[in-house]
Amino acid sequence: MVAPTAPSVAVLVTPDAPFRQQAPGADGKIAFVAPKVGEARLKNGLRVLTVERHELPIVSVRLVVTMGAGDVPDAKPGLMSFLGASLEQGTKKRDALKISDDFEAIGAHHGAWLDWDSSGVFVRVLAERLDAALELVADVALSPTFPEAEVERLRARRLSAIQAEKSSPEQILHNTVAASLFGRAHPYGHNIVGEEADVKKITRADLVKTYDRMFVPANAALVIVGDVTPAALLPKLEPTFGAWKAKPGAAALARRSPKAPAKAATKQRLVFVDKPGAQSQIQLVRPGVAHSVKDREAYVVANSILGGMFSSRINMNLREKNAYTYGARSHFSMRHGAGAFGVGAAVHAEKTGPAIQEVLNELDALKKDGPTAEELALAKESLRLAMPGRFESTNEVANAVADLVVYDLPLDDYEKRPARIEAVTADDVKRVANEYFAKESMTVVVVGGKVNVMPQLEPLQLGPADERDAYGNPISPEKK
Numbered sequence: 001m002v003a004p005t006a007p008s009v010a011v012l013v014t015p016d017a018p019f020r021q022q023a024p025g026a027d028g029k030i031a032f033v034a035p036k037v038g039e040a041r042l043k044n045g046l047r048v049l050t051v052e053r054h055e056l057p058i059v060s061v062r063l064v065v066t067m068g069a070g071d072v073p074d075a076k077p078g079l080m081s082f083l084g085a086s087l088e089q090g091t092k093k094r095d096a097l098k099i100s101d102d103f104e105a106i107g108a109h110h111g112a113w114l115d116w117d118s119s120g121v122f123v124r125v126l127a128e129r130l131d132a133a134l135e136l137v138a139d140v141a142l143s144p145t146f147p148e149a150e151v152e153r154l155r156a157r158r159l160s161a162i163q164a165e166k167s168s169p170e171q172i173l174h175n176t177v178a179a180s181l182f183g184r185a186h187p188y189g190h191n192i193v194g195e196e197a198d199v200k201k202i203t204r205a206d207l208v209k210t211y212d213r214m215f216v217p218a219n220a221a222l223v224i225v226g227d228v229t230p231a232a233l234l235p236k237l238e239p240t241f242g243a244w245k246a247k248p249g250a251a252a253l254a255r256r257s258p259k260a261p262a263k264a265a266t267k268q269r270l271v272f273v274d275k276p277g278a279q280s281q282i283q284l285v286r287p288g289v290a291h292s293v294k295d296r297e298a299y300v301v302a303n304s305i306l307g308g309m310f311s312s313r314i315n316m317n318l319r320e321k322n323a324y325t326y327g328a329r330s331h332f333s334m335r336h337g338a339g340a341f342g343v344g345a346a347v348h349a350e351k352t353g354p355a356i357q358e359v360l361n362e363l364d365a366l367k368k369d370g371p372t373a374e375e376l377a378l379a380k381e382s383l384r385l386a387m388p389g390r391f392e393s394t395n396e397v398a399n400a401v402a403d404l405v406v407y408d409l410p411l412d413d414y415e416k417r418p419a420r421i422e423a424v425t426a427d428d429v430k431r432v433a434n435e436y437f438a439k440e441s442m443t444v445v446v447v448g449g450k451v452n453v454m455p456q457l458e459p460l461q462l463g464p465a466d467e468r469d470a471y472g473n474p475i476s477p478e479k480k
Contacts, residue, residue: 032387034414035397037404038230042242047221049401049411050230053394057127059226060394061134063120063141063241064402065219070116070187070335071255075210078194082154082202083210084114087121089150091143096150099140106132109395112140116192116335117291118406119214124395127227131236138240141215146207158199166470169346172273173281173447179472180271180443181285181340186259188339195471213253216246221405226394257290257336267440270462272454273447273470280352280448283344284359286441291334291407297417299332301424302432304379305371306330306362307343311378313362314343322358324351336407341436344445352448353456360460363437370430384418 038050069080088111089096103110106129112121121141125133165171175191182189193199222241224233246252275281289299300308307314307330318328325345333339343363347355371379391397391414404413444462446453454465467475 032384032418034412034417035225035391035401037401037411039411040230040234042234042237044217044242044244046217046241046244047405048234048237048241049221049223049405050228050233051225051397051401052228052230053225053397054227056394057227058124058394059127059130059133059224059228060122060124060398061130061137061225062122062223062398062402063137064221064223064405065119065215066117066221066406067214067219067253067255068115068117068119068336069192070337071257072210072214072253073187073256073259075187076194076198076202076206077190078158078192078198079202079206079210080114080119081192081194082158082199083207083214084112084119085154085158086146086151086207087112087144088140089154090145090147091139092145093139093143095147099136102132102136106136108133108136110136116188116339118402120220120402122395122398130228134236135240138244142240142244144211146204146211148204151204151207155199155202158193159196162193162196162199169275169277169279169281169447172275172470172472173283173445175470176271176273176447176468176472177283177285177340177342177445180445180466180468181287188335188337191471210253212247213251216252217244218246218252219255221402223398223401223405225398225401255336259337268460268462269443270457270465271443271445271468272450272457272465273445273468273472274450275447275470276449276452278349279346280349280355280446280453281344281346282352282356282359282448283342283445284356284363284439284442285340285342285344285445286436286443288332288339288341288436289334290336290338292336293334295428296334297420298424298428298432299334299436300383301376301379301421302366302371302429302437303330303332303341304383305375305429306366306433306437309379309382313366313375314345314359317358317362318345318347318355322351322354324348324355324358328359349448349452350456352446352453353460356444356446356457356460360439360442363433363439363442367430367433367437367439370426370433373426376424376426376429380421380424383421387414387418 035051040048088099106125108123108125110123121137123133123137178189306312314328318324324347328345330343332341343359390400469475
């Protein structure tokens with residue numbers, strides 16, 4: 001018996017051509033076109049910023065209040081975050097379930113927020129449902145009632161979440177950095193959600209009083225991006241947002257940017273939280289700069305070179321060279337007030353000491369020698385090429401425009417930003433490094449197993465350990 005032969009298969013061969021012999025070259029720098037922002041005022045003075053994008057029938061709306069948890073220094077810890085979470089829990093016309101149902105009925109993506117620098121309500125919806133969405137946003141943002149039952153339900157959820165976070169090394173690190181760097185007297189010295197004792201003390205009266213003084217037209221702006229035209233849009237806003245007035249007898253809060261934190265340490269300091277595990281969380285921190293710092297792009301470029309991009313010095317060292325971590329980064333937390341500068345990673349527990357030493361070495365090297373020409377060019381190019389990604393969707397554009405409002409920036413700031421990035425020099429980066437990357441100014445915060453990790457830290461001569469609990473509070477000597 002003869003075995004059957006396999007059927008022949010026709011193979012198409014594309015003839016070679018000269019143009020395939022060489023990869024196409026780049027066409028030069030990609031032009032970035034910033035969105036054009038229109039501006040108007042309603043009769044009550046409320047600022048309205050619009051960006052027209054007619055490619056898709058979608059609209060994103062942000063009612064932005066230019067104050068957040070860091071701008072009311074005398075507020076109870078956790079109160080401001082609680083306020084933001086309470087906005088969608090009931091109004092004069094709707095209870096929490098009705099609010100959710102009505103947003104769902106128009107296919108809207110919606111929510112409320114309150115972060116360190118801002119607060120408000122947002123929605124994204126099809127353009128044909130915009131009128132209904134605007135009415136809902138106005139109701140939620142301008143007429144919340146903070147029902148007692150919803151306040152208690154939210155309190156229970158928050159207490160449960162805080163309990164769960166006690167076991168999170170990342171959250172413990174966050175708490176400890178804030179408390180050890182800023183201190184409890186500073187707004188930034190607390191977890192924005194607060195501790196259990198803080199959340200238990202918050203009352204409905206606290207929420208009402210703070211809302212009445214904070215949510216006023218003078219502190220707010222309306223950002224609308226998408227398939228809209230200002231001429232047709234503005235008349236729709238007057239009956240709701242244009243009729244908004246400050247509550248009689250409630251003195252409006254003025255933004256008070258937090259005072260500068262204590263000066264950076266003159267020698268290294270060790271803060272330690274005992275949390276055994278396969279990894280240690282490490283963060284080297286010091287006071288940073290506010291968002292309003294004059295030459296902000298110099299700080300952004302310097303940070304990119306140190307730890308703000310994948311090919312940064314810190315990531316290449318700790319991840320690629322030494323395999324201590326999956327990723328390491330640095331950051332300037334630029335808020336209304338001066339936030340923190342930090343650099344760190346989650347590292348293998350047995351490599352905690354060596355990882356910290358490598359970070360100290362990289363800080364020292366950039367401070368002494370400055371960046372190479374290649375590093376500087378790559379950092380600037382990376383930042384420039386990342387800018388279009390901030391403006392892809394209507395939500396992203398609305399967020400970017402809201403930032404202009406929150407940080408008191410001119411409407412053409414994004415248009416001019418690439419040129420400011422390009423103007424940063426190696427001397428600018430070295431100046432930032434000398435001022436903020438000095439290793440002796442760093443507080444070294446470690447969350448890890450004391451028995452395994454502490455012996456690794458002794459050769460680094462960081463000084464005696466300031467031991468803290470999961471909230472960042474100092475531990476008394478008898479409990480150590």
